[in-house]
Structures are given as structure tokens and as C-alpha cells.
Amino acid sequence: MAQVTFLEAVRAGLMEEMQRDPNVVMLGEDIGVYGGAFKVTAGMLEKFGWERVIDTPISETAIVGAAVGMSYLGLRPVAEMQFIDFIACCFNQLTNFVAKSHYRCGMPVPMVLRGPSGGGVHGGPFHSQNPEMYFVHTPGLKVVYPATPYDAKGLIKSAIRDNNPVLFFEHKFLYRRIKEEIPDDDYTVPLGQAIVKREGKDLTIVTYAAMMHTSLEAAAELAKEGIDVEVIDLRTLLPLDRETIVQSVKKTNKLLVVHEDTKTGGIAGEIAAIVCEEAFEELDGPILRVTSLDTPVPYSPPLEERFLPNVQKIAHAARELARY
Amino acid sequence: MKYPLTKEQRVDLYYYMKLNRMLEEQMVRLFRQNKIVGGLYSSLGQEAISIGTAYALEKRDWLAPMIRNIGALLVKGFKPRDIFTQHMAKFTAPTLGKDGTSHFGDLDKLHVVSPISMLGDLIPVMTGVAMAGRYLGQNIVAMTWIGDGGSSTGAFHEGMNLAASQRAPLVLVIENNQWAYSTPVGRQVPVKDLADRAKAYGVPGLIVDGNDVVAVYQTTKDAVERCRAGQGPVIIEAKTHRMKGHAQHDPAEYVPAPMMEFWKKRDPIDLYEKQLMAEGLLDARSKAAMEARIEKELDEEREFAENSPLPPPELAEDGVYCDGCHEIAAKWKRPIEDVMPPKASVKAEWLVQGFGEMGEATAADPVAVMAAAGDGNAPSSKAPKNGKKPKSTAKPSKAAAKAGRGRR
Numbered sequence: 001m002a003q004v005t006f007l008e009a010v011r012a013g014l015m016e017e018m019q020r021d022p023n024v025v026m027l028g029e030d031i032g033v034y035g036g037a038f039k040v041t042a043g044m045l046e047k048f049g050w051e052r053v054i055d056t057p058i059s060e061t062a063i064v065g066a067a068v069g070m071s072y073l074g075l076r077p078v079a080e081m082q083f084i085d086f087i088a089c090c091f092n093q094l095t096n097f098v099a100k101s102h103y104r105c106g107m108p109v110p111m112v113l114r115g116p117s118g119g120g121v122h123g124g125p126f127h128s129q130n131p132e133m134y135f136v137h138t139p140g141l142k143v144v145y146p147a148t149p150y151d152a153k154g155l156i157k158s159a160i161r162d163n164n165p166v167l168f169f170e171h172k173f174l175y176r177r178i179k180e181e182i183p184d185d186d187y188t189v190p191l192g193q194a195i196v197k198r199e200g201k202d203l204t205i206v207t208y209a210a211m212m213h214t215s216l217e218a219a220a221e222l223a224k225e226g227i228d229v230e231v232i233d234l235r236t237l238l239p240l241d242r243e244t245i246v247q248s249v250k251k252t253n254k255l256l257v258v259h260e261d262t263k264t265g266g267i268a269g270e271i272a273a274i275v276c277e278e279a280f281e282e283l284d285g286p287i288l289r290v291t292s293l294d295t296p297v298p299y300s301p302p303l304e305e306r307f308l309p310n311v312q313k314i315a316h317a318a319r320e321l322a323r324y
Numbered sequence: 325m326k327y328p329l330t331k332e333q334r335v336d337l338y339y340y341m342k343l344n345r346m347l348e349e350q351m352v353r354l355f356r357q358n359k360i361v362g363g364l365y366s367s368l369g370q371e372a373i374s375i376g377t378a379y380a381l382e383k384r385d386w387l388a389p390m391i392r393n394i395g396a397l398l399v400k401g402f403k404p405r406d407i408f409t410q411h412m413a414k415f416t417a418p419t420l421g422k423d424g425t426s427h428f429g430d431l432d433k434l435h436v437v438s439p440i441s442m443l444g445d446l447i448p449v450m451t452g453v454a455m456a457g458r459y460l461g462q463n464i465v466a467m468t469w470i471g472d473g474g475s476s477t478g479a480f481h482e483g484m485n486l487a488a489s490q491r492a493p494l495v496l497v498i499e500n501n502q503w504a505y506s507t508p509v510g511r512q513v514p515v516k517d518l519a520d521r522a523k524a525y526g527v528p529g530l531i532v533d534g535n536d537v538v539a540v541y542q543t544t545k546d547a548v549e550r551c552r553a554g555q556g557p558v559i560i561e562a563k564t565h566r567m568k569g570h571a572q573h574d575p576a577e578y579v580p581a582p583m584m585e586f587w588k589k590r591d592p593i594d595l596y597e598k599q600l601m602a603e604g605l606l607d608a609r610s611k612a613a614m615e616a617r618i619e620k621e622l623d624e625e626r627e628f629a630e631n632s633p634l635p636p637p638e639l640a641e642d643g644v645y646c647d648g649c650h651e652i653a654a655k656w657k658r659p660i661e662d663v664m665p666p667k668a669s670v671k672a673e674w675l676v677q678g679f680g681e682m683g684e685a686t687a688a689d690p691v692a693v694m695a696a697a698g699d700g701n702a703p704s705s706k707a708p709k710n711g712k713k714p715k716s717t718a719k720p721s722k723a724a725a726k727a728g729r730g731r732r
Binding site for chain 2: 018019022023025032033035045046047048049050051052054056057059060061062063064065066067068069070071072073074075076077092093096097100101102103104105106107108110139140142163164
């Protein structure tokens, strides 16, 4: 057991998979000599060499395209987006080539596309986004967005071993801010399973990534007021673990969804629809959402603070909901 | 002839072109009978390109066709029934009716990647195929095609740039048929020869008469050999003309009539037929016999397709994900011990050749400069063992030798 940051946990997972399977290769911008913009891949080139750790030109479409071609020959490429915002540059490769490959012609694409996402670090409109829902809307992809070092390591390993294309979002706010004891050995966390991070009986908060920690903070505050909150970390957005959500709502009868993604078209709407379809009779109040504003991510600190959800906004919505 | 063809091979080229054309003639009839579900794209007049290029590949090599490369699929080993059933959306089609036209492939045996409709995207994908083949020690060449229209996409540039910087064994055939749907090439691109695009990537750009199947074969073979020797990608521009509309629905009235007449006289099959007859490799009797044989085969294949069922509706729900239905196993043709267990041997540093000064690095042939750099970081022809410098065919310059390893 070792105390590691979120970033170190991702690196450990990558390192272990590179070590156990020669079919795993990595490609991306500045991942080799430089070790990646956030140093996630630091030390990889030294250990695995030029053939397996490939510095590419600034060509997101070519990075994903090449990863597809490699996976067709049985490799398991892990491609990095320097910031996940740049995933928009390879949208076509991902949604048209990668996602449809197995369905339309039986050609699996066992690749991972990973990169730093999310706000709260004053990165501005192009280095702070949460573009996960473009891809959750794309059948054929899997979308993973962990919140803890333990899950980050276990999920990146599962993602690499999966026979399907997996988008792996790493919230950069968490990279060096949280630490956790994780096992040194080879463990995995299965894709598609949510986890109850805090048990409670009064209402359920469904959330993921950095907002999982913010939600836990809000839950601690609400506990002092006598509101007992259950917090569920989705961990994987596609496929979505409907059962864990619905089971929790059946217990608490109230649902608040919290995410850092913007509101319209965010996963909160989808979750609300699922709960209405599968557990409408169990609800004692409206399904509420706390999300970022429906705007681009602004740069200046007071603006970004206004944009993002926080403990106060979550606690406020939870109090409203608890009154029902 | 640099790469001599046997008599059989020369007749083979003719056979495939005839098969390609007669197959498409049957499909036009099926289209008119409303038996083809979606669109039908013709390669009339362009058969020599599909056939001549694909014929230069070996069995282990990989290709990814475009919409007008049905001929290449035939050469690589697909059967006419695969083409018929694909177009008729039948359950017996390679994609079971989930996709149509030339959008199918076979990763395992034939090494064919299934294309998508978005142009240019196959170029980075086939670059990845080429890179993976090198990593696995397979010594393969990857080939794909693009039209004059598709050469304007961003994916074209990103893919070629990556292929060239990685010296990936990729042959890109630009099939310049002079029309991107209704827009002539001159209104789309500012260069006369699309092969000139190659200069931007420091790779050879070859031009060939796309209506001369032997010339296409010879040029492609040159490119393939070069790739196989580890000298990096090649662009071939095959000049030709699209003799039909973009697809069946398009009468192509925008093509000037004299232009169509000009190219009609240059039909690749007619031209090649004359050659073969003059050389005594073909006569009226053997030609008629071959046509009868093809017609019979096509009739059987078409009947198979016509008698095939459409897919059951519930198939629509299946196969979004691979749930263990495919076993994924790379075919290693080099010792895995080359890379496993990992050997710590690389120093993470760039040694920049020439420090960016003017001089040698701006020499006329950038490929030579690249090779001369003796670049230990640079991708090599053959998968190098960890820690060993790839061998360079060019003599390293003094500066490069001093630096030991440089980066372009």
C-alpha cells in the first residue's frame, strides 16, 4: 500500500499494463521526452523506449486514426489528448470511425483515449471543458470518469484490457490535490459499475469526477443539519449503471444529480428520465440538478467560480429537496 | 520493364479489369430493377487503378478501399457475391446488412480495412496499420486511395504528415478523376499535379497514367518496394477520368461533352486489350471464352445474392460492443523478447541536428537529410531492438555523427 496522488495512480496503472502486455503502446503529443503536459507519462519513454512511447505531431485526427489502425493489428494503443478539450479535433474519427467499427463491420477497436479534463484551475474556455456527453451520446464508445486514485488505477487497467474503445477522462483538478492509499498489486475496477461512496437515507446525490468530492463535502455539512445524504459516484458514464441509481432512489425517494458539465444535455437529464421511467412511484419530490452554467467556461476566477457548482450550491439544492 | 510480368500475370490483370467492369454492369442492371438498396458508385474508366495498384501488393499487405475500388477488393480475394450482397443489404453480406457498398473488410485473413464515408480518414488509420506492422515485425505495406476531392481534407494532411514523420510503409494513391462530385479539380486545388502535395511531406510524389494498367502496376510496385525497404511513404497520383456521375442518380451533365469523348477513347480496358492482342496474349476466341466464364461466375454469384434473405430486424440491436465475440491477438513476427521484459535503455532527451541553422537541413531532398541525421529517435525501417540505433542507408553527415542522435 502506498499513498499516491490521482495522477500517480493513473501513471501506475499505465505503467503496469505496459509492463505486462507488449501489445500496449502509447502515442500523443509530448508524451515521451517531456513526459506529458501534466507528467502523467513521465518515465515511460526511459522504461519502454521509442517504439512503445510515440511522440506525435499536433494532429489529433492522426493520433486517433493511427490508434485505430494499430488496434486493427491487435495492439492496444493508449492515446493521449494533451487536454481533453482537443478531443473536438478528432470528433469525426471517434464518432464515425471508432465508435461504429464493431457494429457495422465486426472490427473491434481496443484502444483508450485519455486526457486531462475539467475546470476549477482557471484554464479558460479551451483548457477546462467536460465534453463527455458528446461521446455518451455515441453508441459504441465507453466513457469512464473516475474520482479517486484507487478507481483511476483500477479503471485505466480495465479500459486498456477492454476490447472496446474507451474514453478515459482524468479531472485535472484532482491530479495532485487528492491522495489515497492504494494497493501496489495488480487490481482492476470493472467498467460500468457505480459505487455508493456515502450511505444515507434522506436523499441521493448522483455525481462523478471532481464533483464527487464536492458532493461529499456538502453531505458532511448537511449531516450537521440532520439531513442524511447518500452519495453515488458513477465512475463510468457509458454504459451507465442504472441499477445502483434506481436502488438508491427506492431507498431515499429523492434525487439530486450534480455534475460539472453544463446543464442542457448533461447526464443529469438522462438520469432523471431513467428514474422517471423506472421508479416514478418511489419519488417524493422533484429531481433536481446542480450543474455548471450553460455557458462556455470563463477564465477569470470570479467568473469561473460563478460558472461551477460548489458546496453551497449543492447544499442549497439538497435543503430544498429535503423539505418535500 | 523494371518489374517483369509473366504472360499469366498480364492476362490476370486483364481478367480482373473485365471482372470489375462486368460486375459493375450487372450492378447497374440490379440498380435499375430496384434491387440495390442504397447508392451505386461506378468505377467505369478507373479500373486500371484499382487493379494495377492492388496487384502490386502481397498477401500479407494491407489495404483500405475507397468507394470506387471494388477492383482492389477482387484482387485481394473478395468474391463478387460479397459486393452484390453488400449493395443489396442482405444478411449474407460481409457486414450482415449493417453497412453497404465497399464498406467492409477482413482484418484476419485478407487484411482489408473497412472504409467510412468521411474522406481522408483512412490515411491516418492506414498509417497506424503500417506502424503496428513494423512494431510487430511483419514487414507489411499499407495502401489506401483518395480522390482529388478528398485530397483537400485535414485528415489527408494529418495522416500523410504522421506517416512521413514516422517513415511508415504507406502507399497513398491519389486517384485524380478530375471531378469531386460536380466540381472540377481545378476549382478545388491550386496545383496542377496533386503529386506535388508530396513535397510538403518530404516523400516521393509519382505521377502515372491511370488508364494504363501496366504503368500503374510498375509505379506502385516501385512504391511498395521502397516502403518495404523502410524508406517511408510514397504518394502516387494516377490521372484518369470519372466516366459516370458521382453515383447512379447523377447524370453528370456538368462534364463537358468533348472531355467525355476524349476520355472515352482512352478506355483502360480497350487500350490494354489492344496491347494484349498485338502481343498475341489474347485473341477473339480467348477473349470470348474469358467473358463467358466471368458472365457465368457473376450470374451464380448474383443469384446467390438475390436469393439471400434480408437480415432479421432484431439484428439491429446486436453488436454495438465486442463482448468477447472477438479474440484480439497480435501476430508477432519478431521475438517478443525484443520488447519484453522492458529494458530501461533510453535517455529522454532530444539531440537537435544542426540546431536549426540554415544549411544542410534545407537541402533539396528532405528524406536524405532525415536519413543523414542518423536519428536514433527516428522511426526505422525494421523494428529495432531496444537501445540499438536503426541502420541508416545514407551516410551520416559529420555533424550528425558528432551529435550521435538528432531530431529533425
